[in-house]
Amino acid sequence: MLIADVLLSGLTLGGMYALIAMGLTLQYGVARIMNLSYGEFLIAACFAAYVMMTGAAIDPLLGLVLALPAAFAVNWAVYRVLLLPLVRRAKSAGALEVDSILATFGLLFVVQGILLAIFGGAYFSYSYLSVPVTVIGSTVAANRLLALGFAAAIGGALALALARTRAGTALRALAADPVAAQLVAIDVRAMAAFAFALGGALVAAAGVLVSMFLTFNAAMGVVFTMKALIVVIMGGVGDLRGCLAAGLLLGLAEAAVARLVDPGLTLAVTYAIFLAVLLVRPTGLFGRKAA
Amino acid sequence: MTAILALDGVTRRFGGLVAVDALSFSVAPGEIVGLIGPNGSGKSTALNLISGALAPDDGAILFEGAPIAGLAPHRIARRGVARTFQLVRVLPSLTCVENVVAGLAFRGDRLWGAAAERAARELLARVGLADETRAAAELTYVDQKRLELARALALAPKLLLLDEWLSGLNPTELQQGIALVRALRDDGSAIVLVEHVMAAIRSLCDRCVVMSAGAKIAEGAPAAVLADRAVIAAYLGEDAGAEAAADA
Amino acid sequence: MTQAAFARAAAGCAALAGAASLPLFGDGYHMALAINIANYTVLATAWALFSGPTRYISLCTVAFFGIGAYTVAVLGELMAWPLVLAVAGAIGVALALVVGLSTLRLSGIYFVIFSFGLAELVRQLVTWFEVNVSRSVGRYVFLDVTQQAIYLQLVALAAVVFLVAWAIRRSRLGLALRIIGDDETVAQHCGIDAARAKLALFAVSALFMTLAGAIMAPRWTYIDPVIAFNPVMSFQVVIMALLGGPGRLFGPLLGVVPLAFLFDILSAQFPNHATLVLGLVFMAIVYALPDGVAGMLARRRRAGAAS
Numbered sequence: 001m002l003i004a005d006v007l008l009s010g011l012t013l014g015g016m017y018a019l020i021a022m023g024l025t026l027q028y029g030v031a032r033i034m035n036l037s038y039g040e041f042l043i044a045a046c047f048a049a050y051v052m053m054t055g056a057a058i059d060p061l062l063g064l065v066l067a068l069p070a071a072f073a074v075n076w077a078v079y080r081v082l083l084l085p086l087v088r089r090a091k092s093a094g095a096l097e098v099d100s101i102l103a104t105f106g107l108l109f110v111v112q113g114i115l116l117a118i119f120g121g122a123y124f125s126y127s128y129l130s131v132p133v134t135v136i137g138s139t140v141a142a143n144r145l146l147a148l149g150f151a152a153a154i155g156g157a158l159a160l161a162l163a164r165t166r167a168g169t170a171l172r173a174l175a176a177d178p179v180a181a182q183l184v185a186i187d188v189r190a191m192a193a194f195a196f197a198l199g200g201a202l203v204a205a206a207g208v209l210v211s212m213f214l215t216f217n218a219a220m221g222v223v224f225t226m227k228a229l230i231v232v233i234m235g236g237v238g239d240l241r242g243c244l245a246a247g248l249l250l251g252l253a254e255a256a257v258a259r260l261v262d263p264g265l266t267l268a269v270t271y272a273i274f275l276a277v278l279l280v281r282p283t284g285l286f287g288r289k290a291a
Numbered sequence: 292m293t294a295i296l297a298l299d300g301v302t303r304r305f306g307g308l309v310a311v312d313a314l315s316f317s318v319a320p321g322e323i324v325g326l327i328g329p330n331g332s333g334k335s336t337a338l339n340l341i342s343g344a345l346a347p348d349d350g351a352i353l354f355e356g357a358p359i360a361g362l363a364p365h366r367i368a369r370r371g372v373a374r375t376f377q378l379v380r381v382l383p384s385l386t387c388v389e390n391v392v393a394g395l396a397f398r399g400d401r402l403w404g405a406a407a408e409r410a411a412r413e414l415l416a417r418v419g420l421a422d423e424t425r426a427a428a429e430l431t432y433v434d435q436k437r438l439e440l441a442r443a444l445a446l447a448p449k450l451l452l453l454d455e456w457l458s459g460l461n462p463t464e465l466q467q468g469i470a471l472v473r474a475l476r477d478d479g480s481a482i483v484l485v486e487h488v489m490a491a492i493r494s495l496c497d498r499c500v501v502m503s504a505g506a507k508i509a510e511g512a513p514a515a516v517l518a519d520r521a522v523i524a525a526y527l528g529e530d531a532g533a534e535a536a537a538d539a
Numbered sequence: 540m541t542q543a544a545f546a547r548a549a550a551g552c553a554a555l556a557g558a559a560s561l562p563l564f565g566d567g568y569h570m571a572l573a574i575n576i577a578n579y580t581v582l583a584t585a586w587a588l589f590s591g592p593t594r595y596i597s598l599c600t601v602a603f604f605g606i607g608a609y610t611v612a613v614l615g616e617l618m619a620w621p622l623v624l625a626v627a628g629a630i631g632v633a634l635a636l637v638v639g640l641s642t643l644r645l646s647g648i649y650f651v652i653f654s655f656g657l658a659e660l661v662r663q664l665v666t667w668f669e670v671n672v673s674r675s676v677g678r679y680v681f682l683d684v685t686q687q688a689i690y691l692q693l694v695a696l697a698a699v700v701f702l703v704a705w706a707i708r709r710s711r712l713g714l715a716l717r718i719i720g721d722d723e724t725v726a727q728h729c730g731i732d733a734a735r736a737k738l739a740l741f742a743v744s745a746l747f748m749t750l751a752g753a754i755m756a757p758r759w760t761y762i763d764p765v766i767a768f769n770p771v772m773s774f775q776v777v778i779m780a781l782l783g784g785p786g787r788l789f790g791p792l793l794g795v796v797p798l799a800f801l802f803d804i805l806s807a808q809f810p811n812h813a814t815l816v817l818g819l820v821f822m823a824i825v826y827a828l829p830d831g832v833a834g835m836l837a838r839r840r841r842a843g844a845a846s
Contacts, residue, residue, distance in 0.1 A: 101596055101651055106821035113815025226656035264667035271660050275641050364727040382721040393718050396711050397730035
C-alpha cells in the first residue's frame with residue numbers, strides 16, 4: 001500500500017505544517033513581524049512538554065492547557081518589550097522588516113542558548129500513545145493521528161474565531177490594511193500585540209503536539225522556522241486557507257520524496273517547491289496581487 | 292509626423308478592479324499632453340504602465356514606434372523615458388549632485404566622473420538649485436521636487452512623464468514651474484503631464500486626455516475638453532454635468 | 540591622487556605589512572587568534588560588501604564558507620593548490636548566481652528567508668552526496684600547510700577584499716547599489732538594472748566567503764558537514780559587521796576585532812553559555828547601535844563639526 005502510506009504520512013505531516021504555519025501567518029501577516037526565532041519557540045514547547053511528561057507525569061494534552069496561556073503571555077511580553085520599540089523607531093515598513101529580522105535573529109540564539117544551557121545538545125523524546133493503528137491498510141502511530149486531530153480542531157477553531165468574532169474581524173482588517181484599520185478605530189498596536197501573542201500560543205500548541213512523536217534537540221528550530229516561512233509564503237501571507245493548502249502540499253511532497261526517492265532530500269524538496277512558487281506566483285496561492 | 296508615444300487599448304486590472312480600461316492615445320514629438328481626471332481615474336496607473344513600473348494585462352505601448360509594454364523599467368528609462376513620482380521621491384542619503392548623477396550614470400550614453408559632476412551641477416542650476424551641497428533628505432519639499440526633476444532631466448529624456456509635479460507649489464513657484472516645463476518642451480522633450488492644477492493645464496497643454504474610471508472619456512484642446520459635459524459630470528457628478536450643459 | 544588619499548593608502552599598506560609580519564612574533568595561541576581575526580575580517584567585509592548598501596540581510600555566509608572548506612577536503616590532495624582555490628571559488632559563485640537569480644528579482648524578504656535556510660539545505664545536500672555517492676560522511680584533510688601560511692593567505696585575501704570593496708565604492712556599480720539601497724523603484728527608473736547589480740555584488744561577496752573557507756580548511760584535520768556548515772558562523776559574521784557598521788569600508792573590521800576576542804574568551808570560559816551570550820550581545824547591538832560603531836563615530840564627528 002505504497003500510495004496509502006505516502007498519503008497518510010503526507011497528510012499527518014502536512015497537517016502539522018499547516019498548524020505550525022498558522023501562528024507565523026498571524027505574526028507576520030497581522031503583526032508584520034518577520035520572526036526568525038519562531039522555530040525556537042516551537043522547540044521550547046517541545047521541551048516543556050517533555051519536562052511535564054517525564055518530570056511530573058503530566059499528560060501532553062493536559063500540558064497543552066498549561067502551555068497555551070503561558071506561551072501567549074511570553075509572546076505578548078516579547079512583543080511589548082522587544083518589538084514595540086522597533087515598531088516605534090521604524091521609519092518605513094522596510095526598516096521595520098530589517099530591524100525585526102535582526103532582533104528576532106538575535107532572539108533565536110538567546111532562546112536556543114537557554115535551551116542548550118539547560119538541556120545540552122542531545123536528542124530527546126518520550127513515549128506517549130506510540131501504538132500502531134491501521135488506517136486504510138497503512139500503519140501509523142496513534143500519537144500522530146491524535147496530534148493531527150488536535151491540529152485540525154485548533155485550526156478550525158481559529159478559522160471560526162477569525163470569521164465570526166469581533167476580534168477576529170479586527171485581525172483580518174489589520175492583515176489587509178493597517179492604515180485603514182486604524183481609520184475604523186481599531187487599536188492597531190494592541191491588536192498587533194494580540195496577534196503576535198496568539199501566534200506564539202499556536203506555535204506552542206504545535207510544539208507540544210509535535211513532541212508526542214518527534215525526536216528533537218535544542219538546535220532544530222531553524223528547520224521549523226524555515227518550513228513555516230515557506231508554507232506561509234506559499235499559501236499567501238495572512239491567509240489561513242493558504243496555510244492549510246500549502247501545508248498539505250508540502251507534507252505530501254515531502255512524504256512522497258522521502259518514501260519514493262530518499263529521506264535525505266526532503267529539505268531540497270521544500271526549497272524546490274518554494275522556488276517554484278516564487279517564480280510562478282510570488283504572492284502565494286491565495287495572495288492578492290499588490291496594487 | 293509620427294507619434295513618439297502611442298498607447299493602443301492598454302488595460303490593467305487589480306483583482307476585480309479595472310484601473311486602466313482600453314486606454315488609447317498618442318503623443319507627438321515636442322507636444323505637451325495633459326492626462327487629467329478625478330482621483331482614482333487611473334492616471335497614475337497609466338504613467339506606471341508607460342514607465343514600466345507596471346506591466347499592462349492587455350494592449351500595446353509604442354515608444355518611437357517600438358513596443359515597450361511589459362519591458363523592465365530600466366530598459367524603458369534607457370530608451371529615453373524619464374519620470375517624476377506623485378509623492379516626491381529623492382534619494383535621501385545621497386547628496387544633491389549624486390542624486391542627479393544617478394540619472395546621468397546609467398542612461399544610454401552615460402556620463403561618469405568629473406564630466407558627470409559638471410553636467411549634474413548644470414542641471415541643478417537649471418531647476419533653480421545652484422550651489423546645493425546638502426544631502427537630499429535635508430531639502431524642503433519644493434526643492435526636493437526640483438531635485439527630482441533634475442534627476443529626470445539627467446536621463447536626457449525624449450519623453451518626460453510628470454506626475455503632479457506642479458501640485459503643492461505656491462503661486463510664484465507655480466509660475467516658475469510652468470516656465471520651466473515650457474522651456475523643457477522647447478528643448479525638444481515631449482511631455483505627459485498628470486495634473487490637477489487647472490491653471491497649469493490651460494497654459495501648458497497642447498492637448499488633454501480625460502480619464503474617468505480607467506477609461507478615456509474625452510480628448511482635445513484644454514479649453515474644449517474642460518467645457519465638455521461628460522468631463523464636468525465625471526469631476527462633479529451627473530447633475531453638475533447637466534447644469535453646465537444647460538448653461539452653455 | 541590627493542594627499543589625504545595617499546596618506547590613507549600608505550596607512551593601509553603599513554597596516555597590511557604589520558599584519559603580515561605578525562607570525563614572526565606570536566606563539567601558537569596568538570597565531571590561532573590572529574587567523575580567526577583575519578578570517579572574520581574577510582567574511583564580515585565581504586558580507587558588508589553586499590548587505591551594507593543593498594540592506595538585504597544575508598544569513599548564509601557559512602553556506603559559502605562551508606562549500607570552500609568542503610571543496611578542499613574533497614579535491615585538496617588531487618590538484619595543485621591554486622587550482623583547488625579556483626574550483627572552490629567557481630562553485631561558490633555558481634551557487635550565488637543560482638540563489639541570486641531566483642530571489643534577488645523579488646522583494647528583499649524572500650532573499651532573507653531563502654538565505655536563512657540555505658546553509659541547512661547545502662548541508663543536507665552535501666550529507667546526502669557523501670552518504671550515497673562517496674559512502675563516508677567525514678573526511679580527513681591531510682594538507683601540508685602551516686598555520687603561518689594559512690594566516691598569510693588570509694591577510695592577502697583580506698587585502699584583496701578591501702581593494703575590491705574600495706574600487707566598487709568608487710565605481711558606477713557602487714553608486715547603483717547606494718541608489719538601490721535608498722529607493723529601488725527610483726533606481727530602476729534611472730536606468731539601473733537593479734537585479735543584475737545585486738546579483739553581481741552577491742556573487743563577488745560569495746566568492747570571497749568561499750575562498751576564506753577553502754583557505755581555512757587545512758586548519759581542521761577532520762571535516763564533516765556539521766563542522767563545515769555551522770550556522771553560528773553566519774550569525775557571528777552578521778553581528779561583527781553590524782557592530783562595526785556595514786555602511787563603511789573599514790566598519791566591519793571595527794566589529795571583528797573586539798568580538799573575536801569576546802568569542803574566544805566565551806568559548807574557552809563558558810562553552811555551555813556561548814550561544815546565549817552571543818544572542819544577547821547581538822540584540823544589544825541591534826537596539827543600541829543601529830548604525831554600528833563606525834556610524835556612531837561619524838555622527839559624533841558631524842555633531843562636533845556642527846557645534
